[in-house]
Amino acid sequence: MNVDLVVFLALLSAGYVFGRYNERKHFRSIQEREQAMRELLVFSERLPPPQPGAVECTLVVGSCVVAFDYFKSFVAGLRNLFGGRVTSYETLMDRARREALLRMKQEAAELGATMIVNVKIETSSISGEAANATGSVEVMAYGTAIVPRQRG
Amino acid sequence: MRYENPQIPEGANYSQDHPLKELAVLLLGALAIVVVAVFTLAAAAGWLATKIPFATEQAWAAGLAEQLPASALSADELAAQQRLQAMVDRIATLQELPAGMSPVVHLVDGSEVNAFATLGGHLFVTRGILADMPHENALVTVLAHEVAHVKHRDPVVALGRGVAVMAALGALSGFGDGGVVANQLGNAGLLTTLTFNRDQERAADEEALRTLERWYGYTAGAADLFRVLERAAAGHEPPEFMSTHPATDERIARMHAAETPGPLLPLPAEIAALVAVDHPEE
Amino acid sequence: MIVTNIEIIPGRRVLRHLGMVTGSTVRAKHAGKDIMAGFKNIFGGELKAYTELMQEAREEAMQRMIAQAKAIGANAVINVRFATSSITVGAAELFVYGTAVVLDEPAPQA
Structure with a gap:
């Protein structure tokens, strides 16, 4: 048996087992935190609704960098031969985006905000240009938190 | 406003398909592409190879022949080899080989039952197969079969x-991780070098039958050659789809159907003398 | 379903703001088209295969966003934005997001 082949299969199965375990755990955690922060509203509209009292507006940012595991990269590489939807990366992007939004919400919640408006999301690939570089993607979410000013 | x-x-925002299912589908697809590409390339290269002049092929073979151990043939063996060469020359005329294409036969001292054609029109015949030949008709069949390979440029x-x-x-x-698998396959690729496919074998069989018809005016005894080969294989012949030679039973049946009666x-x-040495009890 | 990148639909009133909806997809073209695109880089010109790829991806991302909006009972998505990024060589991610809203019924023609 070829040593390279053994290493390759080991990496592939490690990527699959750990990648899938992490993904499930991450999705569960995302869902829990989303539920916990349901009260903090998020909108992509530019203008906040008219507020009854005085408010403070602050920029809040959340970001998340995710890396592809070996299994996902391999499947995506094969998918590149045939074209079509790269399903192995879709869950990853979904996780990264929701995580970034959650971190933004977390920051806003700590400021005591009730709402975040004009939310924008940016995605960028921060892996090198080298063909064999393992990919990683950064997702950044930012918006304006509306914090009711303390009375008295 | 609420x-x-x-x-x-x-x-x-994502598909619910199981990732392993995706992997399996993609791997099968990739494998299919590789198989089709390799077969297409092989077929194209085979066709292109027929465009190589026979003289060029002979020049390559000259290099090969020098690497073979110079076998010291005894006087008996030399006489037998000359006799075989005369038969091959007559077969070459009967098969109307193009000018410049002249097969050269080499007698190999060895008990294994084998005869094969290789680059440059070189034919190798073992003492083992001569010892098993029941009659001249079978010997002509095997030589005609090998000359036909040369004629068809099969090597x-x-x-x-x-x-x-x-x-x-x-x-x-060269491509990423697929290379690991390709290395394994590459080793198998070596073994298949210079084996003829079944279509080539069938064509050579048919050419041999035509030669027999021209030599004797009948084709009796052709099937006996394959009975000899069958006995030599002694039951460990792989199933037909594994082997490049059409299964011996099938060849016997086809040869038998094509045979016309005549004396063997x-x-x-010279060859009988050699055989007598190998089987002194007979 | 109204999908627009303005915030105020003339003549309609927003009854309820339902928050952000998102749609995304990651897509790749087959290797043959990648190779053709490589040749195109010598001569220049439009990369038809990739234009097509991005359009397909945009369409799919929009469908996913609209599906989310429908699921929460919206009848319009306003202030829609697109974000495209190249994830790895040959694969592009198309992301679209906006605010799902419930609009009132259009006023009858006077």
């Missing part, structure tokens, strides 16, 4: 295919 954030259902076509398969698998190893002649004296 502001709210209703719960969005889970999983709208150079097989070489072209082998080189194409090796090159394709070699190029594959004894082996030429």
Whole structure:
């Protein structure tokens, strides 16, 4: 048996087992935190609704960098031969985006905000240009938190 | 105006397919592409190889022949080899080989039952197969079969295919992780070099039958050759789809159907003398 | 379903703001088209295969966003934005997001 082949299969199965375990755990955690922060509203509209009292507006940012595991990269590489939807990366992007939004919400919640408006999301690939570089993607979410000013 | 954030259902932005299923489908697809590409390349290279002039093939073979151990043939063996060469020359005339294409026969001292054609029109015949020949008709059949391979340029076509398969698998190893698998396949590619495919064998069989018809005016005894080969294989012949030679039973049946009756002649004296040494009790 | 990148639909009133909806997809073209695109880089010109790829991806991302909006009972998505990014060589991610809203019924023609 070829040593390279053994290493390759080991990496592939490690990527699959750990990648899938992490993904499930991450999705569960995302869902829990989303539920916990349901009260903090998020909108992509530019203008906040008219507020009854005085408010403070602050920029809040959340970001998340995710890396592809070996299994996902391999499947995506094969998918590149045939074209079509790269399903192995879709869950990853979904996780990264929701995580970034959650971190933004977390920051806003700590400021005591009730709402975040004009939310924008940016995605960028921060892996090198080298063909064999393992990919990683950064997702950044930012918006304006509306914090009711303390009375008295 | 009301502001709210209703719960969005889970999983709208990704597929629910199992990742292993995706992997399996993709691997099968990739494998299919590799197989088709390698076969196409091999076929193209085989066709191109027929365009190589026979003189060029002979020049390559000259290099090969020097590497073979110079076997010291005894006087008896030399006489037998000369006799075989005379038969091959007559077969070459009967098969109307193009000018410049002149097969050279080499007698190999060895008990294994084998005869094969290789680059440059070199035919190799073992003492083992001569010892098993029941009559001259079978000997002519085996020689005619090998000369037909030379006529059809089968060795150079097989070489072209082998080189194409090796090159394709070699190029594959250049791409990422697939190379590991390609290395394994590459080793198998070596073994298939210079084996003829079943179509080539069938064509050579048919050519041998036509030669027999021209030599004797009848084709009796052709099937006996394959009975000899069957006995030599002694039950460990792989199933037909594994082997490049059409299964011996099938060849016997086809040869038998094509045979026309006629007397079977004894082996030429020089060859009979060799056989007598190998089987002194007979 | 109204999908627009303005915030105020003339003649309609927003009854309820339902928050952000998103749609995304990651897509790749087959290797043959990648190779053709490589040749195109010598001569220049439009990369038809990739234009097509991005359009397909945009269409799919929009469908996913609209599906989310429908699921929470919206009848329009306003202030829609697109974000495209190249994730790895040959694969592009198309992301679209906006605010799902419930609009009132259009006023009858006077």
